[in-house]
Amino acid sequence: MDPRVAIISDRLKSIKKIIAIAAGKGGVGKSTIATGLALVLSQLGYKIGLLDLDFYGPSSHVILGLSEEIQPREERGIVPPTVHGIELMSLVFYTGKNPTPLRGPDLTNALIELLAITRWGDLDFLIVDMPPGMGETTLDAIRFLKNPSFLIVTTPSRVAHETVGKLLALLSELNIAILGVLENMRRSSDRARSSFGVRVVGELPFDEGLEDALGDPERFLQTEFAQRLREIASAIFPLPEPRASPPPSLRL
């Protein structure tokens, strides 16, 4: 009997809400949006964790500009390092720059292990950067994460829309909460093309300055992309309630 599965719900107990950033296909900007959303929500005052489940192409650490010496701390499990205010967990801490070819059961095992040993702090949101499509890890995330809400990313391309329709159909069939669809890389010339039957929560512009800001969160937060993402996040999520401040310490 696999002992790890029973402990996963305990490990996720300190998290109020899990938001999976997913897409029907790769290359639409999931990781940039997942990491960007983590940064803007953190800036808005929420306690945020970021879990990179794109095991073949983890990239949250690149967008956050993580230096190589930063590692999780070992303490009755592994404690994610806090990077720019965000608790980050990624397989990249254990694979570095090496390619990690994994077959299906290995993907499931790696996910279970990560969820079973990671000790998150008290979080308002855990943002999950999902791999593209509806393979092993997407199905496992639905199985093991408690009531995740999905935010689906697409581009204006017909090709992306086609795959989003299928992902939405699957999630609806499984009764998974869908926050809505976010259209990325929109240019002014793009025709509006939608109707997914779910809420389109916003559009993000194709931002020429974005690439140069990757790896530098301060600069990233100044981009048009991040500003727009902040507006969208503020519209979807109510502002956090102020946290109880610790009792003032007496200086004797």
Added chain:
Amino acid sequence: MHEWALAEAVVATAKRAAREQQLRRVTGITVRLGELQQIEREIFKFALEQMLAHEDALVRDAKVVLERERARFRCRVCHREWDFQAEELGSEIAEAIHFIPEVAHAYLRCPSCRSPDFDVMAGRGVWLASLEGEE
């Protein structure tokens, strides 16, 4: 100590299984430690016994038995089978595999054809092998 996290998982699973089997008291817990995960046997045993001692009567007096399982790989390309040799790895790689055994695919290769496409046939990690108890 990552061993504590896995010991905690074993306790949670043993309790769940005992309730499902309608056991009144668990008298023995056998855990198989797969070699690939390189669990520190003494730390794991200590952690497990400490945690059990703080549990309720269902599992408190369970005797812990640890079994070791050799790790064995099989190449999907050339079908070569081979054993895990932890001592041949650097400490950083050994530690990465200790945390997430699947990252072995980032570092190990088939000794015959150098493929990373191999299966871990046995000895991956921590497994609750059996429970003994009274109904």
